[in-house]
Amino acid sequence: MAEEKTNPIAGVAQSVSSQTQAIFDKSSKYHDAYVTIDKIVAGFWERVPYLCIAIVVFIIFWLLSKLFKSFVVRALSNRSYAKQNLVIVLNRVGSTFIVFFGFLIALVIAIPGFSPGQLMSALGIGSVAIGFAFKDIFQNLLSGILILLGEPFRIGDAIICNGLEGTVEDIQIRATTLRSYDGRRLVIPNATVYTSSITVVTAYTERRCEVNVGIGYNDNIQKAKEVILTILSESKNVLNQPGSIVNVTALGDFAININIRWWVNTSQISTPDSISEIQELIVSSFAENGISIPYPIQEQITQITHEHETVKSPS
Numbered sequence: 001m002a003e004e005k006t007n008p009i010a011g012v013a014q015s016v017s018s019q020t021q022a023i024f025d026k027s028s029k030y031h032d033a034y035v036t037i038d039k040i041v042a043g044f045w046e047r048v049p050y051l052c053i054a055i056v057v058f059i060i061f062w063l064l065s066k067l068f069k070s071f072v073v074r075a076l077s078n079r080s081y082a083k084q085n086l087v088i089v090l091n092r093v094g095s096t097f098i099v100f101f102g103f104l105i106a107l108v109i110a111i112p113g114f115s116p117g118q119l120m121s122a123l124g125i126g127s128v129a130i131g132f133a134f135k136d137i138f139q140n141l142l143s144g145i146l147i148l149l150g151e152p153f154r155i156g157d158a159i160i161c162n163g164l165e166g167t168v169e170d171i172q173i174r175a176t177t178l179r180s181y182d183g184r185r186l187v188i189p190n191a192t193v194y195t196s197s198i199t200v201v202t203a204y205t206e207r208r209c210e211v212n213v214g215i216g217y218n219d220n221i222q223k224a225k226e227v228i229l230t231i232l233s234e235s236k237n238v239l240n241q242p243g244s245i246v247n248v249t250a251l252g253d254f255a256i257n258i259n260i261r262w263w264v265n266t267s268q269i270s271t272p273d274s275i276s277e278i279q280e281l282i283v284s285s286f287a288e289n290g291i292s293i294p295y296p297i298q299e300q301i302t303q304i305t306h307e308h309e310t311v312k313s314p315s
Contacts, residue, residue, distance in 0.1 A: 047110070054110035061102020065095035089148040092173060136191070137174070143190035144173040158201040161193055165201075206239065208263050209271050213282055214255030216292040221248060221256060224291050231281045232262050237274055239263040255294040 069091045148171055153159050158167050159178070164186050166178030176193050178186040215224045225246045232244040244262040251257070260282075264274045286293060 047112075051110050054106035057109060058102050058106040061098055061105070064102070065098040068094050068098060088171060089145065093145070136189075140174045140190045143194035144171070144175075147171060147176070147190055147194055152198060153200045153203075157203070160199040160201065161188055162196045164188060202266065205265055205267050206242075206263055207266050207271050208242075208261055209274050209278070210259065210261050211275055211279060212249070212257055212259050213279075214252060214257050214294055215286075216294045217256060219256075219291045221258075223289065224258065224286070227285050227289055227291065228258070228260055228282060231278065231285055232260075235278065235281070237264055237269045237277065239265060254296055 072087060072090045072094065153168055155168050155171060159165070161176075161178075164178060164180070166180040166184075166186050168176065169179050169185075170177040173190075175187050175189050178188065180186055213228075215221070228246050229244065232238050232246075238244065239262070242263050244260070246261075247259050249257050249259040260278070262274075262278070264271060269277075283293070
């Protein structure tokens with residue numbers, strides 16, 4: 001009877017022993033993986049203080065770049081020889097170099113065995129591929145630096161570039177941003193700006209205005225010219241030097257064309273406003289002096305033909 005009770009217990013013990021052995025056998029297969037994961041986790045926690053130091057170092061260099069920008073602005077803003085774009089170049093290039101240098105130092109601290117020479121070697125190996133991939137980016141970058149150094153125009157100038165016209169809002173390393181006169185933002189790549197012909201509308205404060213007006217063939221030409229010159233001389237927005245010019249330019253089909261040129265200071269009045277002002281004064285003065293401003297007249301003649309029908313009465 002005792003042997004019958006012992007056999008089941010021995011069977012259970014043997015079953016548990018075999019299952020335990022199977023678990024150990026399976027665990028031994030993944031032992032290396034567990035060990036590797038433990039080493040990675042342990043290595044990560046060992047590097048956490050270095051990662052924190054690297055982040056602090058990078059933040060310090062980022063703050064130094066901000067201080068460098070403010071220092072450049074304060075040092076050069078009061079200099080009479082300092083160019084606006086030169087300040088922009090020093091700010092952007094200098095701050096970028098400081099941040100990149102801080103990034104390299106942070107990598108050396110955070111990654112064991114890393115050196116800037118390894119990064120340079122990697123960049124050298126992939127320089128050809130990088131050159132093809134970032135050709136347009138590098139071209140715009142170099143063009144932006146040359147534009148900022150050469151300073152063909154400044155922020156706030158009105159320019160015409162490649163058929164696009166507007167006021168310069170910003171000159172970035174990659175592109176130049178314009179604000180068109182109808183309120184649109186125009187972004188032009190610096191390579192296009194650098195290789196295209198540019199008209200700087202606001203390069204000089206003195207601008208010439210021009211308008212054409214026609215008088216009738218029965219009107220007195222000299223009187224019309226005197227009236228126009230009087231208007232220009234009495235206008236406070238028209239400059240005395242260079243002098244105004246009023247000439248007959250063409251004998252049209254229905255009018256004698258007179259060309260009027262005068263100069264204004266754009267810091268006092270814009271050229272469109274001055275042209276509008278002078279044209280209004282010319283119209284009112286011509287009306288007071290009996291000088292006509294002809295315009296083409298089209299006459300339409302309508303001919304009505306009446307057709308008469310003869311009706312024959314039945315015989």
